[in-house]
Amino acid sequence: MIHEVDEALRRLVRDEALRGSDLDVAFDAPTKDWAARRNAPTVNIYLYDIREDMRRRQRGLLNEYDAQGQVAARHLPPRHMKLSYLVTAWTQRAEDEHRLLSDLLVGFLRYDAVPPPLLTGSLEALALPVPMTVALPPPEDRAFADVWSALGGELKPSLDVVVSAPVSSGRKVDAGPPAREGVQLNTGADRVRHTVSGDGVSMRRVTQ
Known part of the structure; x- marks a missing residue:
């Protein structure tokens, strides 16, 4: 599921936010070593936190129907996982980085959820909305300065993009005959x- 969200964000950045730009899109940790090796303008989308979105947890069981309209199985509702990304722009000049961040911000703000045509694999199969937020204040137990300190780099302007992705638990119970x-x-x-x-x-x- 995580790699499917990665690919959706990559396509959203290239096709929507930056309008087909040929900038590199990377998912590596933006450490000092990575920054030193970078040799082209790059948008970095770094996944730094994964936790369950408790507000979207559902109770009970969901019915699964067969071709005759009868209950064939029951399964637990999908869980939603909040994937938090640190989005940064890397160029030679701060002015260019700010311009890129502005384009990225406007591109993300167009959507309250990841556009369905960008979903693949299990996310497409579940056919559920994949909510997305950008630039909201971080939770009290997490600060961006701490993230940069853990990476060993200097604090840099960034966008916080959070995707709440549904994932199936795989737990299913076959239903008895009617x-x-x-x-x-x-x-x-x-x-x-x-x-x-x-x-x-x-x-x-x-x-x-």
Whole structure:
């Protein structure tokens, strides 16, 4: 799932935010060593945090229907994972980097979710929205300065892009056959027929 979000963001940056620009798009950690090796203008999309989006967790089971419209299986609802990306622009001049960041910001702000045509694999199969936010304040337990310190680099202007991606748990329970209208029980010499109706269960004794 993570690599599918990566590819969607790559296409969003190249085809939408930068309008087909031939700039490099990288997902490497933007460390000092990486910056020293870079030899072309680059947009870096660094995944620095993964955690569950608890606001979107659902309870219960979802029904899966067969071709006859009957319940064939039940499975747990998908979980949503928040993938947080640090998006930065790397050129020779700060002015060019700011211009790139401006284009990226406007491009991301066009969408509240990743455009469906950009989704592939399991994200496309689930056919669920993939919400996306940009430049929101970070949670209290996380600061961008700490991220840069962990990378060993200097603080740099960046965009915080968070994608809430659904992922299937894979846990499924097969459903039993549909209930019959009547159930007959043998109780010695007599038989008792239980009939299920909209008002409840009625019993009728049938003598042999």
